[in-house]
Amino acid sequence: MNLTLLILLPLLTAVLILLAKGLQQIRVIGLIGALAQLGLAGWLLKRFLDQRAAGNTAAHLFESNQTWFKALNINYHIGIDGISLAMILLTSVIVIAGILVSWSMDKLSKEYFFLLVLLSMGAYGFFISLDLFTLFFFLEVAVIPKFLLIGIWGSGDKTKSAMKLALMLMGGSALVMVGLFGIYYNTHTFDMVQITQQGIPVGVQKFFFPFAFLGFGVFAALFPFHTWVPDGHASAPTAASMFLAGISMKLGGYGCLRIAALMPDAAHTYSWIIILLATIAIIYGAFATMMQTDLKYINAYSSISHCGFVILGIGMLNKTSLNGAVIQMVSHGLMTALFFAAIGMIYSRTHTRMVAQLGGLLKAMPFISTVFVIAGLCSLGLPGFSGFVAEMTVFMGSWQNPEGAYRIATILSGASIVVTAVYILRATGRAIMGPISNEHALLSDATWNEKLAAVLLITGILIIGLAPFLINHLIIPSTDAIVLQMGKVNLLK
Amino acid sequence: MSNYLYILWIPLLPLATFVLLGLFGRKYLSGIAGIIGTASLLTSTILSFVAAKQYFFVDGKVNGVFQKIVALKYTWLEFSPNVSIDLGIIVDPISVMMLVVVTSVSLMVHVFSLGYMKGEERFATYYAFLSLFTFSMLGLILSANIFQVYMFWELVGVSSFLLISYYFNKPSAVAASKKAFIVTRFADLGFLIGILILGFYGGTLDIGLLIERFTSVHSTQFLSITSASFLGASMLTWGLVLVFMGGAGKSAMFPLHIWLPDAMEGPTPVSALIHAATMVVAGVYLVARMFPVFSMDESALNIVTYVGAASALFAAVIACTQTDIKRVLAYSTMSQIGYMMFALGISKNGGENGLGYMASMFHLFTHAFFKSLLFLGAGSVIHMVHSNEMKDMGGLRKLMPITHIAFLIACLAIAGIPPFAGFFSKEEILTAAFHENKIVYGIALFTAALTSFYMFRLYFNIFWSKEAPVAAHGHDDNGHESHGEGPWVMKLPLLILAACAVGVGFIPFSQFVTSDGAALETHVDVVFSIAPVVLSVLAILLATSFYKNQNGKSDKVAAAFGGFYTAAYKKFYVDEVYIFITKKIIFPFIGQPIAWADKNIVDGFMQLLAKTTSKISELIKGLQSGKVQNYAMYFFGGVAVLSILFIHIWK
Amino acid sequence: MTYNIFIQLRQELVLTVLIFVLLFIKLGKDRSNESILNFINVALLINLAAGFCCQETGELFNGMFTTNALIVFEKDLLNLAILIISMQSYAWLKENKNVIEFYLLTLTSLLGMFFMISSGNLLMFYLGLEMSTIPLAAAANFDLTKRKSSEAAMKLILSSAFSSAILLLGISFLYGTSGTLTFSILTAHINGNPLQMFAFILLISGFAFKISAVPFHLWTADVYEGAPVAVTSFLSVISKGAVLFTLVNLLYKVFTPIASTWYLVLIVLAAATILIGNLFAIRQDNFKRFLAFSSIAQVGFILIGISGSSQIGSASLVYFILIYIFSNLAAFGVVSVVSALTGKENISDFKGFYKTNPMLSWVLTIALFSLAGVPPTAGFFGKLFLMMAGAAKGNYALITFAALNMVISFYYYLRVVKAVFMDENATPIDKLQVPNVSKMAMYICVAGIIVTGFASVVYDYIYSISIGL
């Protein structure tokens, strides 16, 4: 099984899109490509589970390692473990959904779909790479498409948002770069596997961990580097918002996880800072959301709050919390994508995202409203949806740290679920329920492609929410490996 | 012991109904949705009766003690070895008892709704939600794992939310649903943290194991949790109190009760099911479920006791002043649940001292029937007059005889007049209170009197006081007939429930449901029961003289009470306090500052960076003066600086 | 061994021959510009090919002229650049009546650079330098009628004369302290006494002037703006590249004894250059001026790479120059076509450019991204490797500083992209008829930008032939 296919397939799709003529061809090609990606990811999953079942306990499967820049000892080293596989599956699902919701994008459609596909390619490459250089490479590959997508097809103050997003993300990756150099010159390799084996001197870790972690933190909307999130998401076209929140922010979380795994000592040293920032992000994001009046801003800020859980899980540095972080990444990816999809559908019909101007949509567009409500319920962590599983796992993990301060952090983060309930229900109560205005009463419900996209994402959410043991089965071995290698395994007494 | 796995079908059938109706109901099945829902629930009901028979009369008892049987245990989400959420089915007296209660009441409501909700646009959706609720409630009852309880706890909450906001285009209904969900959510936070504490020290989330570990005084878990303390209270106390907080939220105990009266915005059958019979007693059930652990911690039990007692009295007082009949019923519910709570609080675990526990469960059992009867009765009244206000009613006894009779029976039952159901259960509670705690006994007694008073105030205001109003006749805006009491599907449940309200009291409850499973001998002491009965009768007579036919007496009395009356009428301003905290404190002092800070400080800092950069570049542009001579000078300056710098460094 | 000289001097000889041929064409009866240009482009192609024919390491004229694989490769790069430039300026030269003069000047200057790169002796170096500078000054004035053009030429000739005076002073002191002009002997006499240090700093200043490092950069923007686009691109790519090659050669081979000092000099220059270049680039509206400052910032990054003073450093430099040729010339190519066909040279004129000229817009965008160092373009690799080389010294404060400056530079490159793609414009530049030759040149550049990065063979080859400290 050659993982490079995951990069080549989107590349091929992109090229074909460039050659295609007319919206119809383009979107069909895009959809086929996306389906192929999903198929590939699914097949990968099957192969992965088979191998594990066959007793292959290697940390990374389907590894392949080619020398790239011999002089600099840079290798093209790819391979996946459970975590990356989960991320890959997430990406493939969101890509399909994204292409489906932008089915009728007639403005510069060729470029639009081209960039979408390019973005997905970046994500895949990022998740499969085991070499810090390629990791960094793909991290930045994903930035430019975002800039163009937001700047060209966005709404509102789009160029400003696009610029802000691009610059802050570049700033983040600049920090990452410095961190990577530090690692490189103290281990003479970029290869994560090798680095894990030979370890990094503690002093070096302590010096370079902040660079790398904060750098990725910017991508993961870590407080106080989250300010690109609201504007970026709000200005982006629907599919781009879905990709941003669903995939790109996960690049950050994933990167933080890997960095923490590479520099365990530093991670332990700084964990209190990480947890502090995460807790602030959770609470602060939640309260900031409560004050928003624009649906997209509501979801953007809530994303900050939810991604805080990812960071919190990582910061707590034990098996359960790391599981929680990973599940939360997947869950939040699906959930927020669904949310943005619903908001996009509403916006494309009512041409407003202001909660105050909406109302009673449940009457005019029951399907979309139901989707919206489901996304909302998932976001406030209702059992049966993925959000519950993820958040509870994070809580459970965090609670395992007996230190009082960590307890308080956990309780505070827990308190955010109440605030979440408040803002979700306010938005739902105003926009979906209540009396409907006359001009909205006649609007049409979702079309087949929108329905398909929503159903796809909801299925994902339900699979995790109803059968969490499946995803656990996938990721727990990997997190175990990480935790063992970090030399700190916390279990309940 | 034999296999109880078929119990699995009892919750699963409603779930299936929910999925079916939820997906296709709206389009294809809107006609027969009600039939489908009722049919599937009927099956569950039968199954649960079968289960009850099997458990209580066939093989539940092993040498005189009812066993806890875990019929199913499936690891659903594993946090870490031996700490996991297991989906399980526990079969023991209370769970079986609750099975019967929930299924049968729910069945009644399903049947009643066939008539009551007829012609609604979202008829199928209604039944879908109803099934969802039933499923969640059953799941909650059967939970063998405390986290499983939490999950279904949340699901119950959300289905209640959905049902309250069923009339979604009515802003008041939406507001009420929001309130209900958020308040309970707040309580659930406590529940969650309680779970985390217990789970952390107990090393498991399985209720059976938790009880086992925390009840044996020498187990390491018990020692660790009691030795660890925070703010002077042991972690056990904290855990239990927080768990109870969750229960208090769902069961609308003071001060978390504010959502219950508003929840009456939902369709009346829903109120009958959720907000009278089943969901609101979940809190009581939870405490009962964890009771052995509670019994290990005196202070936690005291809190339960006094919160319960306070709520009972508080609600009863308010109930005397309300004019919306459903609100009166809501407060009476709250008051009755208060009864159950403090009954648990004063109880001990096992043996004679377990009387309170038994009584509480008994009252829960009886209350379910007569309270749902009251609500359904109120339902058919409202269905007829299209109003919740007492002033729009009166003299309906001729127009709706069956309802009248049923309602009267229910009132007598709740007032605790022998031989109606309420009498027996209340009697047990009072006995227990009398033995354990005189103060609580006093409160209980007084509350009992108040109960009879406001119930009959309600009764007379609806069915007597003035002559049959003409306004009630004719067509309502929905266009369907409102002559008489509606179709038989609405009468039948009333009759059945009325029968129960009379009959269930005679069940020798103490034989079946006790704290330790062993049968308990109870004796109805005639001398003891004189006091409460007499009091109740007096209260009824008072109500009669006030309200049987309109005379100013009641107003005079109200005037006499003056400020206290208005305070009670305004529900003692608890809502206002909450609104003050949220609207006046949290929003302006936490939310808005943060939103502002995010825009101006955090983001402002980033903006500032950009601005400074461009500002600097603006400032230094003079460097590029365009004069070639300056360029040469800068050149020479550069040379000079470098030479000074590096010849110096070189030194 | 007599024909050896021809092999070692082959690139210079081909160039010289070409120059003389052009002279004769000039004397002969005048031909159509098209034919001349086609002939020249073919000739330049041959010239480029000549570099690859056969490798020969050695030195001539007792050490005055040295050559080796690296030097040959560097000259090939310059040849490639001149070829691309000449193809791109097709549209501009087609109408011009002094085509041949243009080539005479530029090619002579190129020849001078070749000698400078190969020089093994300060005298030779000086001759090469001047031979490359003076024609450029004339070429800067090539638009005889334009005010700006002559102003630019004036600024260039005066300041470069001044700088060469400074440079010469330095050389004279070096000579005074060591008594020799030959590099190989000079190294032994470098002991870093104050006068020698002073001499060295004067020398470095001369170089810094040529590569326009702050604070010796001030002529750059004006000259770039005033000179014709073709000359500007020549200045920005070729002369800069040549001088940098020479600089590395000098620093790594000759001034090794005072390496610790020149490392400090370099990082000071680098920091200043990056910062000032960025700060000025933010504000520019004239495209050539903008590119001038951006190229100044680029030099800063290059200096960081050189300061690494390792084989990676020099290799990364050559690698970066290769990529820089592609990226910068792609950008200049678009600008030159636009300015030749419409006379517009401002960024604000490019608003809504994408609507009318998608192809050119993409070329421009890719070029700018490559300059900004964004993957998957080659610029990413080039810049990253330079930074890596710099980081080898463990000076992470500088690296962080440079990394954050990359963000600033990112801003102004994106500004152009924003103008091209996102800004609304009532009267965008209308659809342009790009000559095929220029198109070809752009395609070459884009191909280079995309391929060079991934093709690690290129880097590995450069690494194998390049020198370390």
Place this chain on the structure above:
Amino acid sequence: MQEIPLSQILFVSTALFFIGMYGLFTRRNLITMLMSIELMLNSVNINFVAFNKYLFPDNLDGLFFTLFIITIAAAEAAVAIAIIINLYRSHHSIDVEDATEMKY
């Protein structure tokens, strides 16, 4: 007669160099500026010759260098004057202050 020490000659050349620089910085007439640059170059010439004669008399590197400097200076001057003439055509002045169109 006793010969002049190197230091004095170097003093003269340095003085010459800075005089030239001063002229370049202050004079506004382009031709004059060009002449001052020539002064600087000549001071360098003096350096070379002096070093050659006093320190390394055995080979003639310095002298040759001087010759080349002179030649190139001439070429430079030629081009420069051509440019200045062209500047005069367009600006009708050879005042350096008038040719400051491009700035910032």
